[in-house]
Amino acid sequence: MAVTIKEIAEKSGVSRGTVDRVLNHRGSVNPDTEKLVKEVAEELGYRPNRAGKALAARKKKYNIGIILCSEGNEFFDEMLKGIDRAQQEAADYAITVTVRTIKGFNLERQLQVIDELEPEINFLILNAIHDRRIEDRIHELTKKGIPVITINSDVEKDERLCHVGSDGIKSGETAAGMMGLLTGGSAKVLLAAGNKQVLGHNQRIWGFCSCLRKRYPGMQILSTIETEDDDELAYERTKAVLTDKPEVTAIYVLAGAASGVCRAIKELGRQDITVIACDYTPAMEALIREGLVKATICQQPFTQGKTSVELAVQYLVNDTLPAKKIYAMKNEIRIYENTIDWV
Amino acid sequence: MAVTIKEIAEKSGVSRGTVDRVLNHRGSVNPDTEKLVKEVAEELGYRPNRAGKALAARKKKYNIGIILCSEGNEFFDEMLKGIDRAQQEAADYAITVTVRTIKGFNLERQLQVIDELEPEINFLILNAIHDRRIEDRIHELTKKGIPVITINSDVEKDERLCHVGSDGIKSGETAAGMMGLLTGGSAKVLLAAGNKQVLGHNQRIWGFCSCLRKRYPGMQILSTIETEDDDELAYERTKAVLTDKPEVTAIYVLAGAASGVCRAIKELGRQDITVIACDYTPAMEALIREGLVKATICQQPFTQGKTSVELAVQYLVNDTLPAKKIYAMKNEIRIYENTIDWV
DNA sequence: TTGTAGGCGTTATCAA
């Protein structure tokens, strides 16, 4: 039978209120009493009951704010599903969740939405733009008692409680590993990056290069383009490079705009090129189905959404800080067979 | 604010007890009252509070029994961790979990352990041996009010509440897909099966063959061996086949004993052979690190353990039947880069 | 057929 506060109170000869004060550091307690209660709790192996906590927590009213740069970006759909799932759990604690979305990585807009949300939230989950002003704002919120978790994209300064997102370096390494396996370690690579401002994109490049050095010295990067996650731009720049350097045999699309890249490939009749991409959206599914993309490296967006909300709930209900500074997602490899349901 | 039974009672002008009777079908209620209460509950969008339920459920004492054919098999370590995680959740409901392990897929022993466990459990999670006598026993337990969920290996008869495990067919397809990508669709394959009695192993073979037919007609299966999950046997039989048919270029190890297979490969100096395997254990990690196994198809053992216990808890606390008949795990592809932590 | 009351474990408030 699990140990309860009541039992500790009886064994220690004090009231439940006092036990609560000791165990949760509220109010003042006689040092001797405190010592005794702590010992008894330790001895009995007390573990707080989450259901009891949940019920008691309902008297408070917390609201978790979430800001995502997700408008028009299908990648976030899964993350929203994960948030939704965790939201149901949060409802048991009478904790509400307010999601606000932004179009693109727009710094001014993000700052503005933070301002709007601030008065009504007790916690912020932020799809952070990598900028000094955001870091400062996180610092400010934290000081005012609104803790912040960054999701999917991080800042450098360690003011947030933690970060939930992919390990960009490992993602790049995994892409390089797949490319090595698929090309026998001989690829001449075009890197299709997104935007060099985005921290995660750079990490993928570092990881990719690091793997080439350590495990696949036979592969080399011939060229790099930036797509700005824009299919039209991606199309034009890919076409230009492939025309200029027809010796390219593989492309690593480490950000969005894989459709644009693949359009160029098709138009030039270069279906022999091995394309490794990132993430899994309906557009990506179509490219894999067509055989244009051979593999894609995913970052568990559903889990990102679910985990971040769960951490926020634990903090609000339980005063529990996240156990880790970084909750790194798995880099899942998807190919035709483990993504597409045959009929 | 979430709706509670109390609010429904007030709006309907009846007591909380009556609302409870209507909503949970206990005791008799005046049809008119019932109709009214149901309408109000519907209108207000009542969702029962899990914390409240959990707390009230603590007065009962449930025990979940788990039987695993796991002794001496490292594959189950992750599953046990998943069970352990869910067990902590179960503790909030005062539900206990009793795990019993068996060495190998031993029918008589499994029947015996079921007998031993029966008097003390309210629910059984069974790593089922695919046999008529087990099916009959499941039927019997269910009739006596002890529901059964099968985990990792299923029976054919649909008497269990549901099955939690890998989709064997998709696993085989994914292995074939990886092999196709890694060999340019030209592999001459040796299949290293485990035991043809095991349903999951056969499914992997079906999936593998089906993928060859639909997507990789250029690959062909030259030979099949059964390893009985025994490394020594696997070593000998692999060696024999590779000596007899040196034209083999790839091996699909769809059960245990990958170490034995790889020992034969090393001894014959045939490191050029593309090996695709299953599951991820410390032994598999070593093989991947050495480069002997190029990819392995995993089946989320942690999630299997966690999910099955969670479903049992939901059933016992909430009378909630599993939403699906089969909880199919993802087939995760792991290669060197997304398994091994570089230093 | 229906209502009342007490308890599950934790927390907050008020009184001592």
Added chain:
DNA sequence: TTGATAACGCCTACAA
């Protein structure tokens, strides 16, 4: 500094 008590949402035994 401490204790007593009520409340969170749900369930159940007992009373009417």
